[in-house]
Amino acid sequence: MKKITAAPEAPRDCPLCPRLVAYREAVQAKEPTWFNGAVPSFGKDNAELLIVGLAPGVTGANRTGRPFTGDWAGDLLYATLDKFGFSEGTFAADPNDGLKLTGAMITNAVRCVPPENKPVGAEINQCRPFLEARIASLPKLKVILCLGKISHDSTLRALGLKVAQYPFGHGTKYEVAANGKPVTLLSSYHCSRYNTNTGRLTPEMFEAVFAEARKAVA
Ligand code: URA
Numbered sequence: 001m002k003k004i005t006a007a008p009e010a011p012r013d014c015p016l017c018p019r020l021v022a023y024r025e026a027v028q029a030k031e032p033t034w035f036n037g038a039v040p041s042f043g044k045d046n047a048e049l050l051i052v053g054l055a056p057g058v059t060g061a062n063r064t065g066r067p068f069t070g071d072w073a074g075d076l077l078y079a080t081l082d083k084f085g086f087s088e089g090t091f092a093a094d095p096n097d098g099l100k101l102t103g104a105m106i107t108n109a110v111r112c113v114p115p116e117n118k119p120v121g122a123e124i125n126q127c128r129p130f131l132e133a134r135i136a137s138l139p140k141l142k143v144i145l146c147l148g149k150i151s152h153d154s155t156l157r158a159l160g161l162k163v164a165q166y167p168f169g170h171g172t173k174y175e176v177a178a179n180g181k182p183v184t185l186l187s188s189y190h191c192s193r194y195n196t197n198t199g200r201l202t203p204e205m206f207e208a209v210f211a212e213a214r215k216a217v218a
Contacts, residue, residue: 002160006129008137010111012037017123020112027058027113035065038112041134042067043105048142048217049086050135051077052151054190055110055119062113066095067106072193076206077106077147080191084210103217107134109154117192124154132158135178143216144183145209148190155185170201171209184216 014037015021028036039056053073056062060071068074070093078091078099086104091097110119110127119127135141135158146152152168159178166174166185174185188201188209195201 008133010038014038041107043101047105049104
């Protein structure tokens with residue numbers, strides 16, 4: 001684990017990535033009622049499971065201010081969290097729906113919305129200290145579940161591990177260490193609309209990874 005150099009949450013008006021700031025401001029000019037800021041993680045610090053997404057979707061988390069809330073990726077993610085007992089309440093795609101995560105937290109590798117859902121390497125690197133701090137803030141952490149390769153690789157780097165030694169794949173499982181304790185690192189294809197529409201990721205495949213996560217926190 002690397003030395004922690006940031007807070008676990010970026011300030012809403014985080015200035016670190018010029019391209020992301022410009023995009024955020026352009027969206028804000030068109031949609032002034034949207035959240036339009038660095039989206040904070042969702043869940044409590046007693047989480048045993050940390051889910052690491054990619055980055056806020058422009059009409060999803062960037063609009064609502066809660067990770068995976070308001071777009072297709074979230075509909076599948078929150079339904080699956082419910083199925084495996086990681087949430088309480090009813091998800092209504094709205095941060096005011098009263099949904100609570102139980103033993104889980106959701107964060108993103110990149111906290112601000114990137115154009116076309118594609119952060120560049122410099123932005124992923126710039127945002128990593130927040131991920132490192134987020135991981136360090138979870139004393140009960142047992143499982144990290146990464147959604148997609150960018151999340152997987154950035155999480156490995158946050159843990160001080162070499163990407164080449166832990167290749168990404170759907171359903172990969174590695175025993176690693178975080179905060180000086182053993183942690184299971186699971187990965188899944190990202191639950192994006194593209195991946196589910198093309199059949200690259202089916203709900204059954206996604207659930208199989210969550211079944212592993214449930215087993216590993218039990
Ligand atoms: N919304 C998020 O917050 N993260 C993603 O990776 C996708 C959608």
